[in-house]
Amino acid sequence: MIDCTHYRRAMLAQPHDADPELGEHRASCHDCNLFTERLLRFESSFERALRVALPNPSPASDRVVPLPAKSSRAALRLQRLGRGWLAMAASVLVVVAVAGALWLSVSGPSLAADVVTHMAGEPQAWRRTDVPVPAPALLDVLRDSHLRLAAGAGLVSYASSCRFRGHRVPHLVVQTDSGPVTVMVLVHEQAPKSVQFDEQGYRGVIVPVPGHGSLAVLTQGAAEMETIEQIAHRVLDSIVWTG
Amino acid sequence: MKDQVGGNHKRARFQALCQSLRPDLLRFAFWLSRDRALAEDVVQETMLRAWKAQDSLLDEAAAKPWFLTIIRREYARTFERKRFATVDVDELVAREEPMLAAGDEQNLAELRAALFKLPDEYREPLVLQVLMGFSTAEIARELGLSGAAVLTRLFRARKQLRALCGEDTSLDPQE
Numbered sequence: 001m002i003d004c005t006h007y008r009r010a011m012l013a014q015p016h017d018a019d020p021e022l023g024e025h026r027a028s029c030h031d032c033n034l035f036t037e038r039l040l041r042f043e044s045s046f047e048r049a050l051r052v053a054l055p056n057p058s059p060a061s062d063r064v065v066p067l068p069a070k071s072s073r074a075a076l077r078l079q080r081l082g083r084g085w086l087a088m089a090a091s092v093l094v095v096v097a098v099a100g101a102l103w104l105s106v107s108g109p110s111l112a113a114d115v116v117t118h119m120a121g122e123p124q125a126w127r128r129t130d131v132p133v134p135a136p137a138l139l140d141v142l143r144d145s146h147l148r149l150a151a152g153a154g155l156v157s158y159a160s161s162c163r164f165r166g167h168r169v170p171h172l173v174v175q176t177d178s179g180p181v182t183v184m185v186l187v188h189e190q191a192p193k194s195v196q197f198d199e200q201g202y203r204g205v206i207v208p209v210p211g212h213g214s215l216a217v218l219t220q221g222a223a224e225m226e227t228i229e230q231i232a233h234r235v236l237d238s239i240v241w242t243g
Numbered sequence: 244m245k246d247q248v249g250g251n252h253k254r255a256r257f258q259a260l261c262q263s264l265r266p267d268l269l270r271f272a273f274w275l276s277r278d279r280a281l282a283e284d285v286v287q288e289t290m291l292r293a294w295k296a297q298d299s300l301l302d303e304a305a306a307k308p309w310f311l312t313i314i315r316r317e318y319a320r321t322f323e324r325k326r327f328a329t330v331d332v333d334e335l336v337a338r339e340e341p342m343l344a345a346g347d348e349q350n351l352a353e354l355r356a357a358l359f360k361l362p363d364e365y366r367e368p369l370v371l372q373v374l375m376g377f378s379t380a381e382i383a384r385e386l387g388l389s390g391a392a393v394l395t396r397l398f399r400a401r402k403q404l405r406a407l408c409g410e411d412t413s414l415d416p417q418e
Contacts, residue, residue, distance in 0.1 A: 006315065008416045013397040014372075035414040039401075042410055043373075049354040050374040052342050054269055167345050200376065 001025075007032050015043045023049045047117045064124075065218050111189055111206055112197035115216045118164055118171070119182060119202055125173045126220055133159045141170045145187050146242045153238035165189065176231055178223045183235050187213040196225050205234050212241060253280050257297055261290050262308055267307075267375060272314055274370045277359050279342050285321060289313045290299060310372075315385070332360050348409075357407035365400035368393055 002010075007025045010017060026032050040107065109202075119125075132155050141159040142148050147170075149156065158173035164184065174181045186206075191214035195206045204218025205228050217232040265286065272282035272289075290368050299307050320347075323340050327363070336343065336356045343359075345351035358366060368386060373375040383393045 005416045009398055010394075012401045012415070015401075033413055038414070039413060041410075045350060046354055046404070047373055049269065049345070049351045049358065050274065050370065052270055052273060052355065054266060131255060165256065236271040 004029060004032055008035055009040055011036060014132065015039055016154065035157075044118060048114065050206055051113065051117070110197075111186075111191065111214075112195060112204070112217075113199060114165060115184060115204070115206070116197070116199045116202045116211060118162065119218065119220075124183065125160070125171070127157065127173075128180055129157045129175065130155065132156055138172075141172070142185075144168055145170050145185050147185065148240050148242060149235075150238040150240055153235050154242070174231070177220060178219060178227055178231070180219075181223075181228070181231050182216075182218050182220075183232075184216040185213075185239070189213050196228075196231075203234050205229055207236065209236065254299075256418055257294060257373060260303060261293070264307060264310055268310055268314060270374055271311065271370060274374070275315070275318055275355055275363075275367060277330075277339065281318075281321065285317050289317050292317065298404065306327065307375065308377075308385065311375065312385065318355055332367065350404060354404075358403055360407055361403060361409060365396055369395045369404070370399040372397060395417075 001019055002025050004025075005091040007022055010019070010022055026036055051205065059115060089215055103171070131202075131214050138156055138159045139148065141161045144161065153174055156172050158171075160171045160182075161168050162171040163169075164171075164186070167188045169187070170183075170185045172185075173180050173185055175181075182204075187209075191206050191208040193208065197204055197206070197218075202218045202220055203223060203225065204215050204216060205225070206216045207229075208214050215236055217235065219228060254308075258387045268289070269282055270287050272285045273279055276282050276285065282379050289310060293310055296313075300306060336359050339359075343352055343355040345355070358369075361369070371382045371385065372379075379390050379393050379397075386393070388396075399418075402412070402415055405415070
């Protein structure tokens, strides 16, 4: 049987440790439960803090693979044929393409990455349960985002108003046949198109909501993307905007 | 012709691998060195060394720790070459302010500055665990420590970091 000191030492070393003994202790100890909530909140911020936005790379410094000798020979042959301009144009295109690809890959954490990082800070939300969150608590969480949920969304087992990218957003867990599904209503985040992601054990989608930002829906397992998309649209259909 | 196609394919795969890992590797190098320019140099050099030694990477799934080991070696080499003078952490924070800034999220900027103040021996395992997703055993292997030593460092790292950030640590255990 572990004591509070052992529990807290273990959690400070590995906040996401899934050891059942730790879970049992936490469930039976009010102070350790409080300690864990504080620690996981801090951990969530810390995870985001580590993901500093990266500067745009210069094309010259990012050619990580030396150009093949064959390409040089081809360019020379082109020059000999009096088509040096073609080689130059091709080079410019390559540089632009590489710079564009690299810019896309390092232009800071994506919305999906931030959503996933946020999830990691609230592991307690991922419980499979048939106990709904009390209706007044759910209304409180949704009110600030000017929405309410119609019955079609499914059983909401968790509702929290979370700080995300500088705004308070509703973080809900809906129980589905595919297990618990997390929904974040991101009224401040515009998404130009639907994006699927599969990061750090989370699979999900971010779908645009015209006039109301976007909706992130994710699962912690191997659900099919098609299923996740269906859940996202079911939740979206059940949202009633009140402002 | 066949060789050229194979070479191009190999090159394209390697380029794609580098591009996918580069953001996290750059971030890791930044937190390791606390110097953006140096981090970029180290990662660039790492990519070139990795390209030359790519045959030693037998499994692409193991690419992340493989690159990371090269980064740590490269950083150590740079450190040996340049023989940096003792640094004033406040100066480092001021110099890297653009990287540490977090828009209107002041708490993130403070957290980043606090992380700069953690000793290397605590900062590195913490970054490996949280940013790179390494397990305790992987961190132990990378740093040449025992699992117990890694857990102790992680415990102390979080304890110090939380205190530096002014968190309520009244429930934290003593050493």
